[in-house]
Structure formats: C-alpha cells, structure tokens
Amino acid sequence: MDEEGLAEISARYVRFADAEALGRSPLYEALARAVAADRETLGFLSTLPDMKRQPNLLLAAVRHLFGTPTGWTEFRQMLLAHPDAVRSLMLQRSTQTNEPGRCASLLPVLARLPQPLALLEVGTSAGLCLMPDLYGYDYGRKAIRAPVMALEPPVFRCSASEMTPLPTAAPHVVWRAGLDLSPIDASDPAQVAWLKTLVWPEQTERLANLQAAVKIAATVKPRIVKGDLRGSEFVRLCSEAPKDATLVVFHTAVLDYISDLADREAFAEQAMRLAPYWVSNEFPRTFPSIATRTGTSWPPGRFLLSVNRSPVAWTDPHGASLTWIADELNGPADAEHLR
Numbered sequence: 001m002d003e004e005g006l007a008e009i010s011a012r013y014v015r016f017a018d019a020e021a022l023g024r025s026p027l028y029e030a031l032a033r034a035v036a037a038d039r040e041t042l043g044f045l046s047t048l049p050d051m052k053r054q055p056n057l058l059l060a061a062v063r064h065l066f067g068t069p070t071g072w073t074e075f076r077q078m079l080l081a082h083p084d085a086v087r088s089l090m091l092q093r094s095t096q097t098n099e100p101g102r103c104a105s106l107l108p109v110l111a112r113l114p115q116p117l118a119l120l121e122v123g124t125s126a127g128l129c130l131m132p133d134l135y136g137y138d139y140g141r142k143a144i145r146a147p148v149m150a151l152e153p154p155v156f157r158c159s160a161s162e163m164t165p166l167p168t169a170a171p172h173v174v175w176r177a178g179l180d181l182s183p184i185d186a187s188d189p190a191q192v193a194w195l196k197t198l199v200w201p202e203q204t205e206r207l208a209n210l211q212a213a214v215k216i217a218a219t220v221k222p223r224i225v226k227g228d229l230r231g232s233e234f235v236r237l238c239s240e241a242p243k244d245a246t247l248v249v250f251h252t253a254v255l256d257y258i259s260d261l262a263d264r265e266a267f268a269e270q271a272m273r274l275a276p277y278w279v280s281n282e283f284p285r286t287f288p289s290i291a292t293r294t295g296t297s298w299p300p301g302r303f304l305l306s307v308n309r310s311p312v313a314w315t316d317p318h319g320a321s322l323t324w325i326a327d328e329l330n331g332p333a334d335a336e337h338l339r
C-alpha cells in the first residue's frame, strides 16, 4: 500500500480517537492515537479489506485474544507477536456492538407514539434494543421502573435536556422482531463473549447492563430473522406485524454500514412506505438530508435521532445523554405526529 493509503488508515484512527473514544475510554483513545502513528501497525491493517480496518474491530480482537492491555507497548507486542491470529479473528467477526443503553434515547419517542407498538429493528445484532419496555431508566429528574421479572433488569442512566418530553411509562409493545445480516444468539456463550469484548474497557456499568440485558434476551428470545435490510425479508416482516398495533421500523448505529447514500435513502423511502413510523438513530452524516434540517454545524460525536425525516434529538452514541431539538426545529404542528 502506498503512503496515501497508510495516511488514510491513520486518519481514520485519529478520527476515532477524537470523535468516539475521547472522554469515553482513555485506553482506546490512547491506543487509537498510537496506532495512527505506528507504521508497522498501519502496515498490518493495510493487509485487511477496507471494511475490516475499523478501530473498534482491531481493539476488540486483540483484547478478545489476549486480554485488556495495560497500554500501547503491551498492545503492540500482543498484536505484532500474533498477527495471523488477530487477522483471522478480524476477518471472522465484525463490530456488532449491541448497546441496549440506546433504548434510553429511543424511549421518549416510542412512548409518544400511538400505543400499542409493533417494533421492527433492522440491524438488531442480538436484539437487545428490541426490548425497551423490559428495562429500567434513570433520567435524573424522572425514573421509569422495569416491569417485575424474575431477572434483575438493567437500569440505563441518561442525562436528558430540560425540554425532553420524558415518558411516564414504558411503551406497550405487543410484537417485536429483528433483522440482521448475521444475528447474534444471546444464549450462546461464545457469541456473548464477543459482544462483551465489544464493550470498551473502563465502561464497567455498560458491561454490567449488557450482561443483564443479555440474560433477558436469552429468556424472552425476541424473534430475529437473518437477512439484509435491503432485501425481501424486511418487506415480509413489515407485512407480518399485527394491524391493530403501530408499526415502528427503527435502527441505531446500522445504516452507516451501507456505504452508498442512494441505498440508504432507498431504504428510508421503503421504510416510510411500509410503516407509519421510521425512527433513525445514526451519525448525522448517514442521512445528510435530515441532518441539514438542524443547521450546518452538527455536534461532534453525537447521533441524530429522527422520526419520519424530522430531526428529534442529538443523542450520545451509547445512550448516555440526549438533547431534545424536535419542538424548536419542527414546531408544535410538526411535532404533533409524535404525540
């Protein structure tokens, strides 16, 4: 690979350090910056296909095989002593981080839609975001308790801006289904181990919440179908939702995986044709036509939550915070469809 190619990989790791790891994982931030400056590691990454060079995938693969390193020197030793093992794991797995904490971002929207709900999540991973009604939430000034179950539910903390219309109760979900290219089975210990490694180091509360959500998924077994969100399975699942419930098609941290903007837009059109509500929680670059409705400067490192193309809130990518923007942007009339 030429110098330009290596510089591109390096820039990707700097972007990850600046926009994603900064303030969330000091270890990942330091490792990403060190990778960006290390020719040998960049050379290793250049032997992988472009979509397999993601910082999250490299960092998780090394930790999965050798444990969490204390710092760059140890990380580099682990990687360069076993490049084939790391490469093979990176080729075999993908970043399917399933973050149930993102339900805290979705909840204010879901609770305002006409109940009961039929939830269809595309890019569902292990289906942990398909169970927003089974978790507890702590929004600081308001808490929502999980329904009483034999299992200890996770409680997601989310700091929500003052204007956020916090729900008084969890949504009433009567049907749920997920679609994924490569579904994860929450009752398979090896698959769950990989999901756990995808949680960043230092984030012990996130890990504990993930484990609690995985236990619920292993019991509830939300229906997950293998398939591409651009394919016929999506259309079929939409048609299977009960007609007396409000069908909500949603996704979080998924559409970025579709590299072509025209394909992403085609999915959006299809989702809005097949369901009364399409909820997207993605980086603003994923749907620039929606993000530009908020203005031209987008807060770094935040997802944009939107409903049927109307921007609703800026959200932390893992669901830790939420800034409501719907009413000021869309006005009360447009926001009406959310009530």
Ligand SMILES: C[S@@+](CC[C@H](N)C(=O)[O-])C[C@H]1O[C@@H](n2cnc3c(N)ncnc32)[C@H](O)[C@@H]1O
Residues within 6 Å of the ligand: 095, 096, 097, 098, 099, 100, 102, 122, 123, 124, 125, 126, 129, 179, 180, 181, 182, 227, 228, 229, 230, 251, 252, 253, 254, 257, 258
């Ligand atoms: C980063 S994970 C996010 C999982 C979950 N939505 C969440 O927020 O926790 C992205 C998921 O999207 C799935 N995915 C990517 N492209 C897809 C496609 N074209 N069709 C269906 N699923 C896809 C991946 O397999 C992966 O499980």
